[in-house]
Amino acid sequence: MLTRPSLAMGKIRLWSTAILIIIRVVAAQAQPTNKVMVVMDKPCSSSTPDSIIAVLTVGNETVRVPVVRTIVDGPWEGERLDRKTFSAGRASASLRLKDGRTDCERSVPWENAKNEDVAKFTFHCDQQAVRGVEIQTDGPIKVSYQRKSANCPKEREHEVFRAASRSYSGIALWVPGEELRLRLGWDEPDPPDPGLLVFSLDPEHRDSPVFWSDPRDSGLLVFNSGGRPRKEKTVDALPLEREDIVDALAKQRDAINGDTSPNARKNDNERLKGVGLNRLTLTVK
Secondary structure (H helix, E strand, C coil): CCCHHHHHHHHHHHHHHHHHHHHHHHHCCCCCEEEEEEECCCCCCHHHCCEEEEEEECEEEEEEEEECCCCCCCCEECCCCCCEECCCCEEEEEEECCCCECCCCCCCCEEECCEEEEEEEEECCCEEECCCEEEEEECCCCEEEEEEECCCCCCCCEECCCCCCCEEEEECCCCCEEEEEEEEEEECCCCCCEEEEECCCCCCCCCCEEEEEEEEEEEEEEEECCEEEEECCEEEEEEEEEHHHHHHHHHHHHHHHCCCHHHHHHHHHHHHHHHCCCCCEECCC
């Protein structure tokens, strides 16, 4: 028969063990790292390329992290290109794959085969098809894009295309499900203009995007061409003259803050003309 003192000692041991576990979990979550590990369920892991992109979100910051694997069905690993550290247990990430992307997953603290602390992400077979967007300008101007995902609300991906050519491709996104904005010809790292809205997260498209999905068939794209609405499964090329871009920016600005100022239109036109942009062509597959 257990005596009262031994019962008390048993409770103390249980509480001590629980506290120790909590301390270890908190310490692990606070472990700083700049490394990322990605594992994936079969059969997706077998069909995924050995080199992919993990889009890492820490707080309000989103960065792209290249991850690679050297063993078949092994983990993908990489580290932040800027070498910044973050808490291994307090990040989220999604994947950019060749013909798709994933939802966001949360990280857990882990040790890799080299006994290094990493942020580990486990992805299940939920790869979703994407549409590819190609951008072409009539001059080598600076183009950047910003995208947001409905399923990953904290993710804010941004990338700059260097002004080395007139054709910019490689944007693959969910349609519907992601917002895409283009910033054309800005030299500032964080320009005041929100950019040209190409795809919207608003199912009612009240913010006047260039393209939106047909509410009855999400596989159909709706857009205006030559002043007429059209519906197509893919868009081989939609040319937007500078005045078309200015008109689109004016409508979108009106939707954001009700600004219909003629000066804003004039400033848009002069800025785009100044950087040498006369035509923007968008292709969506």
